[in-house]
Amino acid sequence: MPYASIDELESALAGASYLPDRGLSTALYLSLKLEKPLLLEGEAGVGKTEAAKAIATALGARLIRLQCYEGLDVAHAVYEWNYARQLLHIRAAQEGTVDEAELFGPEFLIRRPLLEALEAEEPVVLLIDEIDRADEEFEAFLLEVLSDFQITVPELGTISAKQRPYVILTSNRTRELHDALKRRCLFHWIGHPSLEREIEIVKLRVPGVPERLAAEAAAFVAELRLLDLQKPPGLAETIDWARALTALGTQELDVENVSATLGSVLKYHEDLLSVRDEALAGLVASARGR
Ligand SMILES: Nc1ncnc2c1ncn2[C@@H]1O[C@H](COP(=O)(O)OP(=O)(O)OP(=O)(O)O)[C@@H](O)[C@H]1O
Numbered sequence: 523m524p525y526a527s528i529d530e531l532e533s534a535l536a537g538a539s540y541l542p543d544r545g546l547s548t549a550l551y552l553s554l555k556l557e558k559p560l561l562l563e564g565e566a567g568v569g570k571t572e573a574a575k576a577i578a579t580a581l582g583a584r585l586i587r588l589q590c591y592e593g594l595d596v597a598h599a600v601y602e603w604n605y606a607r608q609l610l611h612i613r614a615a616q617e618g619t620v621d622e623a624e625l626f627g628p629e630f631l632i633r634r635p636l637l638e639a640l641e642a643e644e645p646v647v648l649l650i651d652e653i654d655r656a657d658e659e660f661e662a663f664l665l666e667v668l669s670d671f672q673i674t675v676p677e678l679g680t681i682s683a684k685q686r687p688y689v690i691l692t693s694n695r696t697r698e699l700h701d702a703l704k705r706r707c708l709f710h711w712i713g714h715p716s717l718e719r720e721i722e723i724v725k726l727r728v729p730g731v732p733e734r735l736a737a738e739a740a741a742f743v744a745e746l747r748l749l750d751l752q753k754p755p756g757l758a759e760t761i762d763w764a765r766a767l768t769a770l771g772t773q774e775l776d777v778e779n780v781s782a783t784l785g786s787v788l789k790y791h792e793d794l795l796s797v798r799d800e801a802l803a804g805l806v807a808s809a810r811g812r
């Protein structure tokens with residue numbers, strides 16, 4: 523555990539351009555200290571994936587990412603036999619150029635993220651991203667991996683982690699995860715950042731953004747989140763938008779530049795329409811009036 527305190531961890535993360543709130547940094551600190559996986563849930567674009575990348579950078583660890591999707595199976599998550607290579611080997615054996623065909627040795631294994639993380643010699647952050655998209659059977663399989671940190675390849679035997687990878691799981695909560703998986707993990711919900719933090723993050727992530735523009739854009743987005751939208755904008759949208767406005771040479775918000783660029787912030791046509799019609803001028807005025 524390389525950090526003596528939560529503050530120390532926070533400054534290491536800031537060095538990786540990541541500004542967590544206190545709740546998140548506490549969760550990260552505890553999961554490192556207790557050597558427990560951390561499950562991060564939250565709306566889209568609040569910084570779940572980036573948290574894992576930032577902690578890997580801060581720790582100087584290698585990031586191994588398993589992107590989950592419907593139908594993800596062991597062959598894509600753990601290992602698969604390299605049939606092409608096995609065939610070549612069989613042919614070579616028939617021609618007598620190589621010895622007896624030992625077809626199920628480690629050299630014929632294609633290592634996928636989970637096996638790679640278990641076999642790694644160096645410190646590793648294993649990011650299991652969007653676990654809620656994987657099927658429940660895969661989740662059950664993962665449960666075993668996370669309890670024992672070992673994987674059995676029938677032809678080779680059991681492979682145990684040389685050192686435990688630090689594991690972060692993320693979920694957008696498209697479905698509820700099983701209690702058994704949650705029990706194995708520390709849990710943290712990442713919400714939208716406070717206005718002050720969001721301004722800091724925009725300044726950090728958007729080179730050259732005018733101070734005033736960063737503040738107004740963050741305030742505007744914070745107001746949008748209070749409306750009844752289909753998809754309230756996340757931090758990712760604020761950053762994209764501030765980038766777009768900066769690229770256009772914008773110094774401050776006005777109705778014209780906001781309506782020209784609002785598509786970076788609101789991704790649903792209905793949301794765009796409702797904000798344009800009703801509220802735009804009022805929202806701009808109040809974002810500027812802070
Ligand atoms: N605390 C933070 N400090 C600095 N940048 C952040 C922070 N949180 C998020 N970001 C930035 O916001 C953007 C979105 O973050 P990220 O991709 O991690 O979101 P996510 O929660 O994984 O979203 P999704 O559910 O869509 O995958 C990234 O560009 C990231 O750099």
Ligand SMILES: [Mg+2]
Nearest residue numbers: 570571572651
């Ligand atoms: Mg993500």
